[in-house]
Amino acid sequence: MDLATLLTFALAFFVFAASPGPDNMTIIARTLSHGALSGIAYGLGTVTGILFFLALAAFGLSVLAQEMGVVMTVLRYGGAIWLIWTGIRLWTAPVEPVAERKPAMRAGFLSAYVTGIALNLGNPKMPLFYIALLPNIAGSAIGLEGAFELAVVIMLVETIVIGGHVWIALRSQNLLTSPRIRRRVNRLSGTVMIGTGAAALAAR
Secondary structure (H helix, E strand, O other): OOHHHHHHHHHHHHHHHHOOOHHHHHHHHHHHHHOHHHHHHHHHHHHHHHHHHHHHHHOOOHHHHHHOHHHHHHHHHHHHHHHHHHHHHHHHOOOOOHHHOOOOOHHHHHHHHHHHHHHHHOOOHHHHHHHHHHHHHHOOOOHHHHHHHHHHHHHHHHHHHHHHHHHHHHHHHOOOOOHHHHHHHHHHHHHHHHHHHHHHHHOO
């Protein structure tokens, strides 16, 4: 695949990935509430879902994507319910002193990662973007080599996007010394997660 095509795709994908939306807001919310690794884990889950749709587009498996509609719906519902539950817990959790906050356990990273995958696979916009729009940029016959090149571009762009949102959240976190402010941030983060989950449940 020529350099011009890759640069065009990189620019288009950056605009798509960096634009405000539920995924990026959830990365910030999880970073604020559970730490940087939790936000990164959720971001990695969304990237895994993105690469899945890239594989479908690259190998012409649009029919498979249509047949998996029920599975993707179940995944979306599961991820949405978990996100709503996490948001509710943030609303009701007591605010611990900064010095006593414990790092999230590995299970928390795994749940964030799986939630990112589930919501991304169940996002009705993803098949449209990768199966309908991707061929208009990279051509209809991407092939194994082209898919690898695009995957590298996606991971590089997502490293910037996810890292940027985590950095923004961490910079903001340094200001959260007041328990009242941190409680409000927790509830704002919880509201974002509940809203994201509700939007996923309502998506058609």
